[in-house]
Amino acid sequence: MSDNRTDDRHAPVPQPPGHPVDPLDGPGRFARIREAEYGYLDERRHVYLDHTGAALPARRQLHAQTERLTRDVFGNPHSDSPASAPSTALLERARERVLAFAGADPAEYTVVFTANATAACRLVGESYPFRRRRAELLLTLDNHNSVNGLREFARARRAATTYIPLDGPDLRVADADLRRALRGRRGGRGLFAFPAQSNFSGVRHPLDWIPRAREEGWHVLLDAAAYAGSNRLRLDRWPADFTVLSWYKVFGYPTGVGCLIARDSALGLLRRPWFSGGTIRVASAEGRWHRLAPGPAAFEDGTVDFHAIPEICTGLDWVESIGIDAVHDHVTRLTARLLSGLTRLRHGDGRPLIRLYGPRTVHRRGGTVAFNVLDARGAVVDERVVARDSGRARISLRTGCFCNPGAGEAAFGIGRDALRAAVHSGTTAGLEEYLRRLGLPSAGAIRVSVGIPTSADDVDALLRFLGAAYRDRVPVADGLSPRTSC
Numbered sequence: 185m186s187d188n189r190t191d192d193r194h195a196p197v198p199q200p201p202g203h204p205v206d207p208l209d210g211p212g213r214f215a216r217i218r219e220a221e222y223g224y225l226d227e228r229r230h231v232y233l234d235h236t237g238a239a240l241p242a243r244r245q246l247h248a249q250t251e252r253l254t255r256d257v258f259g260n261p262h263s264d265s266p267a268s269a270p271s272t273a274l275l276e277r278a279r280e281r282v283l284a285f286a287g288a289d290p291a292e293y294t295v296v297f298t299a300n301a302t303a304a305c306r307l308v309g310e311s312y313p314f315r316r317r318r319a320e321l322l323l324t325l326d327n328h329n330s331v332n333g334l335r336e337f338a339r340a341r342r343a344a345t346t347y348i349p350l351d352g353p354d355l356r357v358a359d360a361d362l363r364r365a366l367r368g369r370r371g372g373r374g375l376f377a378f379p380a381q382s383n384f385s386g387v388r389h390p391l392d393w394i395p396r397a398r399e400e401g402w403h404v405l406l407d408a409a410a411y412a413g414s415n416r417l418r419l420d421r422w423p424a425d426f427t428v429l430s431w432y433k434v435f436g437y438p439t440g441v442g443c444l445i446a447r448d449s450a451l452g453l454l455r456r457p458w459f460s461g462g463t464i465r466v467a468s469a470e471g472r473w474h475r476l477a478p479g480p481a482a483f484e485d486g487t488v489d490f491h492a493i494p495e496i497c498t499g500l501d502w503v504e505s506i507g508i509d510a511v512h513d514h515v516t517r518l519t520a521r522l523l524s525g526l527t528r529l530r531h532g533d534g535r536p537l538i539r540l541y542g543p544r545t546v547h548r549r550g551g552t553v554a555f556n557v558l559d560a561r562g563a564v565v566d567e568r569v570v571a572r573d574s575g576r577a578r579i580s581l582r583t584g585c586f587c588n589p590g591a592g593e594a595a596f597g598i599g600r601d602a603l604r605a606a607v608h609s610g611t612t613a614g615l616e617e618y619l620r621r622l623g624l625p626s627a628g629a630i631r632v633s634v635g636i637p638t639s640a641d642d643v644d645a646l647l648r649f650l651g652a653a654y655r656d657r658v659p660v661a662d663g664l665s666p667r668t669s670c
Contacts (some may be wrong), residue, residue, distance in 0.1 A: 210670040214514050215509040215639065217242075217506065219651065222637035231579040231645045235635030236383055236410050236552045236586075239316055241436035241499075242636075248498045249438075253491065261490050262462060274494040279480070281497050285504075286427065286445055287418040294451055296444040296483040296494055302330040304444035305429035307483055308405055309334040311454035314343035319374035321345045321363055324357055325387065325590035326382050330428075331407050332590070334377060350594040354543045355385045366400045373401035380411035380623065384591035384631070385542030386519070386552035390413070391422040398423070409433050409442075413635060414515040414551060416508050424612040425450035435499035437452055438492035444483070451636075460485045503636075511636055515551040518643055522553055525647040531560055532656045537566070541595040541616065541629060554586075554595070557650065559658045568664045570630050577649050583629035592628055 195564060218225070221242035225232055232240060259267030261275055279295040286293075297306045313319055321338040323331065325347045335345040348365045348569045351358035366376070376397045388411070394404050406415055406424035413434045419427065427445040432438065462484060503511065523544055529537035539556045543549040557565040567583040574581055585592045592598075602622060632646060653659075 233632040236633035239436040300442040309337035316342040377405040386586040582631040
């Protein structure tokens with residue numbers, strides 16, 4: 185059990201229309217959920233193991249949106265017309281549901297709707313008051329590039345960026361390194377950003393970092409995108425100043441909708457570098473002045489997706505009807521099965537078939553597992569070969585660096601000097617040349633991840649595929665397309 189979980193459970197919520205959900209927990213219940221709501225997987229004979237990339241929608245979610253959109257008229261919410269009023273009401277209901285899902289007090293927190301978690305990060309980065317020696321940026325080395333990109337806003341304002349390294353094969357942060365970083369090298373503090381769960385290794389970083397950092401004077405940005413789909417988010421206990429989410433990673437649909445959940449006190453510190461339609465109370469062209477709208481409207485550029493945002497409520501209805509703790513337990517069971525199976529895969533001479541990155545047990549980790557395949561000589565199999573072969577077997581997984589270069593550099597043991605030398609030795613080299621200079625056999629790893637519709641059969645199908653395709657073999661890497669990006 186994760187140390188981020190609590191013993192309290194969600195209060196029962198009304199179940200959305202559709203197939204009834206068995207109230208009993210366990211594999212049998214999730215098999216019935218899969219048959220009723222995700223039957224398209226078995227109909228297509230598709231093994232889907234990329235839930236960190238995108239969760240899958242239940243059929244009832246799609247039916248619910250169709251039913252809603254065909255029974256009423258919904259217009260642009262920037263009006264008081266009979267078509268706009270229902271849109272406005274649904275948007276406000278969605279804000280309330282998001283706060284309840286996150287355990288956030290409406291008197292202290294505001295929900296700003298964005299296109300995704302990346303847009304929420306950018307909103308904070310462009311508006312946060314970074315200042316040289318007064319407000320710097322502190323990051324864990326394990327971060328999605330949407331968070332790493334904050335350093336460019338800090339750099340533009342001459343504020344320092346510091347990375348906290350990862351320690352050991354589990355790719356966690358050592359407490360001594362965290363403590364030293366939070367105390368800071370300068371008199372000021374600033375913004376500390378980290379993921380609740382790594383999108384590379386599945387590591388769940390301790391959420392008690394949040395109150396520790398705030399006590400040291402930092403504002404905290406929590407990337408909850410990979411975490412919230414199978415873990416309870418409790419901002420009343422871990423009061424991050426800024427929390428970013430992409431809803432398709434929680435329940436699959438709609439895509440293109442995320443949010444920033446911000447403490448009102450922290451939101452008040454942000455100074456937007458521009459204004460746009462929908463963000464202002466009033467503006468003058470000739471007078472060249474404007475006044476921002478109050479509350480979240482000041483940060484929601486243009487017209488929000490008023491057709492998609494109400495489906496957050498539908499998705500939350502679905503997840504909460506199952507129970508986030510039941511989802512957590514389901515994901516943990518399957519992750520344990522996956523880890524055990526991967527570590528048991530061997531070549532005929534006893535050498536391992538798999539090189540795992542990150543924790544080898546389910547302690548303080550989520551359902552995201554990164555690894556490389558090793559051939560009969562012990563060499564890493566090109567990740568493009570695995571992508572090609574798994575695709576032919578109708579297995580969806582992820583290959584590459586997963587937009588998390590820091591965790592990958594730590595996993596593959598690439599030092600700072602080697603990285604700098606590889607870049608400085610030529611500025612026009614492509615990715616293939618960059619990998620050659622670093623001495624890397626591949627551009628990253630294989631990532632598999634489980635979710636609500638995943639079954640033990642899916643996990644076993646992957647294990648059988650890996651054994652059949654690569655045991656005692658040296659796969660041929662001919663005919664692969666050149667890598668253009670990671």
